[in-house]
Amino acid sequence: xxxxxxxxxEISVVEKEDVTLDCVYETRDxxxxxxxxxxxxxxxxxxxxxxxxxxxxxxxxxxxxxxxQKSTSSFNFTITASQVVDSAVYFCALSVYNNNDMRFGAGxxxxxxx
Amino acid sequence: xxxxxxxxxHLITATGQRVTLRCSPRSGDLSxxxxxxxxxxxxxxxIQYYNGEERAKGNILERxxxxxxxxxxxxxxxxxxxxxxxxxxFCASSRSSGRGTGELFFGEGSRLTVL
Numbered sequence: 001x002x003x004x005x006x007x008x009x010e011i012s013v014v015e016k017e018d019v020t021l022d023c024v025y026e027t028r029d030x031x032x033x034x035x036x037x038x039x040x041x042x043x044x045x046x047x048x049x050x051x052x053x054x055x056x057x058x059x060x061x062x063x064x065x066x067x068x069q070k071s072t073s074s075f076n077f078t079i080t081a082s083q084v085v086d087s088a089v090y091f092c093a094l095s096v097y098n099n100n101d102m103r104f105g106a107g108x109x110x111x112x113x114x
Numbered sequence: 115x116x117x118x119x120x121x122x123x124h125l126i127t128a129t130g131q132r133v134t135l136r137c138s139p140r141s142g143d144l145s146x147x148x149x150x151x152x153x154x155x156x157x158x159x160x161i162q163y164y165n166g167e168e169r170a171k172g173n174i175l176e177r178x179x180x181x182x183x184x185x186x187x188x189x190x191x192x193x194x195x196x197x198x199x200x201x202x203x204f205c206a207s208s209r210s211s212g213r214g215t216g217e218l219f220f221g222e223g224s225r226l227t228v229l
Contacts, residue, residue: 035217044116045204045220091157101172102147102218104157 002027004094006105013082014113021077021108023092029053031097034068034075039107040088051075082112117141120205120221128229132193135224139186139207145169146188147208147218148180152201163188195228202226 003026013019025034036048049059051068059066063080079086089109095102117140127133139146148160150173159172163182174180177195182188192199202223210216 037220042222043202043225044222045206045218046116047217047219050217099170101159101170103159106156 002029002032002094002096002099002101002103004092004103004105006090006092006108008108009106010109010111012111012113015084016081017112018078018080019082019110019112021079021090021092021110023075023077023105025073025075025092025094027094027096029096029099033095033097035093035095035102036066036075036077037091037093037104038088039091045091048077079110082110084112084114086110087112116219116221118205118207118219118221120203120224122224123222124225124227126227126229127195129195129197131195131228132191133195133226135190135192135203135205135226137188137190137205137207137221139188139205140219143207143209143219144186145208145210145216146182146186147206148174148188148190149204149206149220150201151204151223152198155201157204160190192226195226197228200226200228 005024032053034051038046065078067076089107091107092105119138121136144165147162150158160174162170180190204223206218206220208216
């Protein structure tokens, strides 16, 4: 069975601080996909990134970066120089090949204070 | 804007009633997924359709049903509503055939309140 754990329920930082959101996943499948989604106060879920299990390269997109480590089954998300607009709930998700049941973590609520 | 449209945005109804939630996927997407987001259960996968056919079922109650029409829009029917059905219901669409590979694009959700 697939499982995603986001141990941090809430994080509060001050603007311009760096913040890392943790995600640990469990699966026995060798082909799987990891995702991060953002849910701002307006409610919609916004896709941020997808990573497949064969690609452990870290990725950077502007102030966002992701660290995928199969050895520790983690897919962590770092926001550099956080901004108030980054305030949202962030979800990590996992799906395995040939299975349409994408499992989401419980989410981490990030509050960035001015 | 994800391109996925859901209606209604808000719905208030009474226990025992039946409601229908509607979803139009992004142009070109053949897969439609329904998710339920509640405070105690988090984001739960309900059901997926691909090009009109049911592809996968998650934690969907028997009181709930869904379908995808030839024009690819989808409807989620919730009947004999209970207080615990109050939640945010998301529709998502994807280009992929649903082998777990593609990213999902979510609508803004339909917030259902059962009184």
